[in-house]
Amino acid sequence: xTTSVFVNLPVADLERSxxxxxxxxxxxxxxFTDENAACIKWDENVFFMILKTEYFAxxxxxxxxxxxxxxxxxxxxxxxxKEEVERTRELVLANGGGENKEPQxxxxxxxxxxxxxxxxxxxxxxxxxxxxEKGPEAFMAEQPHDAEHPEANDRFTDAEEExxxxx
Numbered sequence: 001x002t003t004s005v006f007v008n009l010p011v012a013d014l015e016r017s018x019x020x021x022x023x024x025x026x027x028x029x030x031x032f033t034d035e036n037a038a039c040i041k042w043d044e045n046v047f048f049m050i051l052k053t054e055y056f057a058x059x060x061x062x063x064x065x066x067x068x069x070x071x072x073x074x075x076x077x078x079x080x081x082k083e084e085v086e087r088t089r090e091l092v093l094a095n096g097g098g099e100n101k102e103p104q105x106x107x108x109x110x111x112x113x114x115x116x117x118x119x120x121x122x123x124x125x126x127x128x129x130x131x132x133e134k135g136p137e138a139f140m141a142e143q144p145h146d147a148e149h150p151e152a153n154d155r156f157t158d159a160e161e162e163x164x165x166x167x
Contacts, residue, residue, distance in 0.1 A: 004045045007075055010056035010064050011118050014038060016096065017050045020117050023095040024088060042077060067119030074113070076123040082110045088124045089114060097122075107143065108136045 011017040014037070018028060021040045026048070032039035036055040040048040057064045065072070079085045089103065089112040100113040100121050108131035113123045130142070 002045060004047065006047045006049055007073075008049045008051060008056065008059070009116075009118070009120050010053040011050045012053060013117070014050065014052050016117055020095050020097065021048065021050070024091050046077070067115070067121075071121055074121045074123055076111070076125055079124050079126050082126050085110050085112055085124050085126050088112070092116075092122070092124075106136070107140060 009017075014035075018033075018038050018040075022028060027041045029039035029041050029047070032049075037049055037051040040050060042048070051059075053064055079088055086103075089099075092112075092114040093099070096117040098115040098119075100115050100123075103112045104110070109125060109127040111123050111125035113121060115121055131138075
């Protein structure tokens with residue numbers, strides 16, 4: 001059996017959230033969608049279950065916190081290219097989402113940190129295939145260095161200082 005990932009998110013307005021996620025290119029799985037929840041399919045193995053907050057609360061004895069109260073989870077989703085990351089950023093902003101942090105370009109990886117209409121943090125990222133295969137340090141070591149602007153050579157250190165890869 002293949003492993004699948006299901007991220008469960010409480011939402012204030014189910015219809016607004018369905019419209020938001022489908023505008024980003026995800027599909028709704030009708031067999032697992034009703035008046036309380038919708039199954040959002042990103043690909044064959046990654047799904048979001050968006051649940052009305054009251055319904056979400058039936059799955060836990062803990063209080064359900066508003067994303068405005070703080071961050072608990074950052075869900076990162078890969079994109080096929082740097083251009084696709086930027087296109088997704090534009091779609092998020094055009095469909096009721098927001099920007100959590102400024103876009104980042106580490107040389108080996110590009111990412112945008114966004115929020116959905118409820119404030120859940122979503123990151124969309126692309127990583128160079130060579131960096132995936134060899135690791136970011138090896139990738140950056142293979143890149144030409146700019147002797148005139150040495151600060152431009154230190155993107156990996158900047159990424160480490162910001163907590164990448166161990167978040």
